[in-house]
Amino acid sequence: MNLSAPKGVAVIGGGWAGLAAAVKASQLGYQITLFEMAPHLGGRARSLAPTDTGPRLDNGQHILIGAYQASLSLLETVGVELSQSFLRMPLRLRYPHHEGLHLPPGPPLLSFVRGILAYRAWPLAARLSLLLTATGWLLRRFDCASTLSVSTLTAGLPAIVRQELIEPLCVAALNTPADQASAKVFLRVLCDALFSGRGSADLLLPKLPLSALLAEPAAVWLSARGVDIRLNTRVQVLAQCSGGWCVDGQAFEQVLLACSSAQAASLCAEIAPAWALQAGSLHYQPIVTVYVNSPGSRLPAAMVALQEGDGSPAQFAFDLGQLGHAPGLFAFVVSGAASWVERGLAATGEAALRQALAEFSWNTPPQVHRVLAEKRATFACTPGLQRPPASIKPELWAAGDYVDGPYPATLEGAVRSGFRAANNLGPV
Numbered sequence: 001m002n003l004s005a006p007k008g009v010a011v012i013g014g015g016w017a018g019l020a021a022a023v024k025a026s027q028l029g030y031q032i033t034l035f036e037m038a039p040h041l042g043g044r045a046r047s048l049a050p051t052d053t054g055p056r057l058d059n060g061q062h063i064l065i066g067a068y069q070a071s072l073s074l075l076e077t078v079g080v081e082l083s084q085s086f087l088r089m090p091l092r093l094r095y096p097h098h099e100g101l102h103l104p105p106g107p108p109l110l111s112f113v114r115g116i117l118a119y120r121a122w123p124l125a126a127r128l129s130l131l132l133t134a135t136g137w138l139l140r141r142f143d144c145a146s147t148l149s150v151s152t153l154t155a156g157l158p159a160i161v162r163q164e165l166i167e168p169l170c171v172a173a174l175n176t177p178a179d180q181a182s183a184k185v186f187l188r189v190l191c192d193a194l195f196s197g198r199g200s201a202d203l204l205l206p207k208l209p210l211s212a213l214l215a216e217p218a219a220v221w222l223s224a225r226g227v228d229i230r231l232n233t234r235v236q237v238l239a240q241c242s243g244g245w246c247v248d249g250q251a252f253e254q255v256l257l258a259c260s261s262a263q264a265a266s267l268c269a270e271i272a273p274a275w276a277l278q279a280g281s282l283h284y285q286p287i288v289t290v291y292v293n294s295p296g297s298r299l300p301a302a303m304v305a306l307q308e309g310d311g312s313p314a315q316f317a318f319d320l321g322q323l324g325h326a327p328g329l330f331a332f333v334v335s336g337a338a339s340w341v342e343r344g345l346a347a348t349g350e351a352a353l354r355q356a357l358a359e360f361s362w363n364t365p366p367q368v369h370r371v372l373a374e375k376r377a378t379f380a381c382t383p384g385l386q387r388p389p390a391s392i393k394p395e396l397w398a399a400g401d402y403v404d405g406p407y408p409a410t411l412e413g414a415v416r417s418g419f420r421a422a423n424n425l426g427p428v
């Protein structure tokens with residue numbers, strides 16, 4: 001055991017929350033040690049190890065929106081050129097066989113109204129019903145009872161609006177089916193998309209593999225500022241010690257716990273049992289990504305919404321060629337995928353392939369390249385969910401997408417909580 005006086009700040013976990021916390025704490029002048037149990041940084045938003053034979057795959061396709069100000073500011077801080085790194089476009093839900101709803105460029109609220117009114121694929125009554133309902137949300141400041149589900153909130157809307165807009169947006173933003181998803185959190189994301197200024201509803205699709213987007217530039221940035229990054233180092237014991245916290249026997253003045261909720265719960269089981277119980281009782285939703293390859297083929301857009309159904313698992317398909325990093329490779333994303341994980345990955349891959357054949361025309365026969373399942377992709381963002389607070393004990397702070405906050409499990413939720421935890425450290 002190292003018995004020297006506590007020194008500096010330990011950040012435990014090198015996902016987007018831990019990286020945000022380390023960057024902010026380093027900017028504040030703290031001496032940081034970052035522990036990450038994996039051989040790489042990035043957590044649940046990372047690229048897999050490169051192979052000799054194929055393109056570098058991500059653990060799952062990620063999308064951001066223009067309202068994700070904290071994430072975009074983190075990327076800029078570590079030197080990422082945003083205009084080069086994303087395909088940015090006004091919100092558009094393109095379907096395989098029709099153009100789908102899209103919001104024209106401009107101030108978000110105005111573009112929402114214009115986009116809805118101009119969308120003739122829906123009967124006028126459906127468009128007016130959505131605008132009227134959205135006006136009600138606006139008047140109630142996009143807030144509602146925490147016990148409401150998205151399905152209940154939107155029950156009065158015509159079926160076509162629920163199926164083509166609400167349900168895909170809900171599963172994309174909350175990774176939770178509308179009948180189980182928190183209406184309060186859904187409204188918060190919608191509010192930020194419509195009211196955080198010009199471009200806040202834009203979709204941002206990464207043009208780089210995820211690790212090249214944040215983990216790698218952040219590692220360079222942090223190393224250049226003297227941050228001690230310890231990969232392959234799983235923290236086993238967190239204990240109070242005189243003047244601070246011991247992380248596997250090494251003493252630190254303060255700790256930012258930025259690992260997954262399950263790991264955080266286990267590390268805090270004895271030091272903060274009530275907090276650990278709350279963190280450990282969150283339920284998780286899986287996401288499955290079916291990578292399909294078909295050299296020479298192209299989807300009608302970089303991102304296409306799909307109608308999921310009993311035999312059709314995916315809600316979105318992405319053309320990685322149009323995103324500039326893997327021509328001929330396509331990601332079919334199955335969010336809220338619990339029932340598909342039960343059926344098995346091979347069956348999910350085959351079903352996604354059948355869906356791909358039914359929905360698109362291909363220049364060469366598509367084949368399943370790889371099926372990836374993240375079984376604990378995001379916490380289930382259900383009505384009335386109590387999430388653990390950021391403050392665990394004096395000088396011990398939690399960061400992570402699951403920590404109490406307005407956002408669902410997203411990159412933005414993770415980054416905001418990382419910044420917030422670092423700001424809690426106080427002056428150096």
Ligand SMILES: Cc1cc2nc3c(=O)[nH]c(=O)nc-3n(C[C@H](O)[C@H](O)[C@H](O)COP(=O)(O)OP(=O)(O)OC[C@H]3O[C@@H](n4cnc5c(N)ncnc54)[C@H](O)[C@@H]3O)c2cc1C
Nearest residue numbers: 013015016017037043044060062063235259400401410411
């Ligand atoms: C397939 C998939 C698709 C997604 N799509 C989107 C999307 O489109 N848009 C969006 O905004 N979000 C999306 N998300 C959610 C987003 O990825 C997460 O919200 C975010 O990455 C969570 O970051 P985090 O830092 O809170 O947690 P994590 O990424 O889980 O980071 C925790 C880190 O702690 C490390 N760790 C754990 N225990 C220890 C220990 N004892 N010692 C040391 N290190 C430890 C882990 O290895 C990990 O690196 C998606 C997630 C998945 C899985």
